[in-house]
Amino acid sequence: MKLKLHIWRQDNAKTAGKMVSYDANHVSPDMSFLEMLDVLNQELITKGDDPVAFDHDCREGICGACSMVINGIPHGPQRATTTCQLHMRSFKDGDEVYIEPWRAEPFPVIKDLAVDRAALDRIIAAGGFISVGTGAPPDGNAIPIAKEISDLAMDAAACIGCGACVAACPNGSAMLFTAAKVSHLNLLPQGEPEKDQRVINMVAQMDAEGFGNCTNYAECQAACPKEISIQFIAKMNRDLIRAKLREGNNAGSGKTGGA
């Protein structure tokens, strides 16, 4: 089948970008979206043109690298999939396809569709460590955790850090990402000792990176390839409010850091 592609081309964060149109004339419905771009790039290279830069790695939906907004939806029209898991059978012959990078101030464009998502890494780093006893590994199931709680923590931990939530959010907010990263530890006994400091520090870092604020549009959970629910955002709000109240409790005893 044949497609008309409109792709964002931008040399780097300092230059302005623009949409450039390409004809993809040899598209098989069995190709993945990234394979379709590989074929386009091979044609561009053969012609001596600059290939389209895009991030990709595992190509099986677990690394979160393949960031592109396809026809206005991060990772394309199919729910609960990354771009690499999207196949060309989701499109019809003659379709026009718009491909753009994640757009957010904290995600500067490296080139074309590749953006720098280090801001998300810095939010994770701000969460700090968890207290664990070193030495011999503990027995399996030594810490009792209710099935519902461990399931919920796993739902949050499914986040692959792709940033689709930020790309989908009309406010460019990273609340769903941060909420998932706060929650998967805050739900579990292993994350309990640093619970308050974790949420305070991660939210502070999220704000410092320049992400927008949550207005509860819920576009993020629709775009999330791992279907992470905005109930984790409610949980993070709850954790932050509680942490800030407890921080007040300790205000008399000098520094409040260190949990």
Next chain:
Amino acid sequence: MTGVLSFYRTSIGKKVVMAVTGLIGVGFVIGHMLGNLQIYLGAEALNKYAAFLKSTGELLIVVRVVLLTAVILHIIAAVQLTIENRKSRPQRYVKKQHVESTFASRTMRYGGFILLLFIVYHILHFTIGKAPGGPQPFDVHNVYNNVVYGFQNLWVSLFYILAMLALGLHMAHGVWSLFQTLGLNNRRFNRLLRNAALGIGTLLFLGNISIPIAVLVGFLEPVAK
């Protein structure tokens, strides 16, 4: 105090201010509508209710100060959050689709602005009696006639109906959203809260617009005092 300010500086802190002041607003608009619907019980009932509110003295002043403070804080936080949100996406998408967000959620800012204009006009209109196109004659002791004369002006009534549409939409998202922001939501309550927000928004819209419509069709008429 620095603790409170450090909380406000976080994105979530400003959201909590939006939610708490919003909750005050929700409580007020529901009570206000229930009070106003007494117009259907006749002029005496409504005027008696109005006289009762006036007779509460200091309490009325406290309520007004709380409401005014809530409105001001709601607006300040909204403006700050909006500025931050705009900064977070300087380069807009060439093509963007909405998947799950509701029309109500996407029009909060515009609806909020309409409501601000409405609140100013509404106070001039029925509290102070000095609004352009307002009821003639205006009599502080005859609220019933003020309402009827006020809504006999078609343009004023249409503006009220538009503002109530904005209010209904604002509530249809806001009531659910405030619980989400305060962290008082989870999988079990989500559907209930979504429906409650939609229900409250719809009832506020229908209940409030019934009054100007009843006046325009001649169901409510001025009474001789």
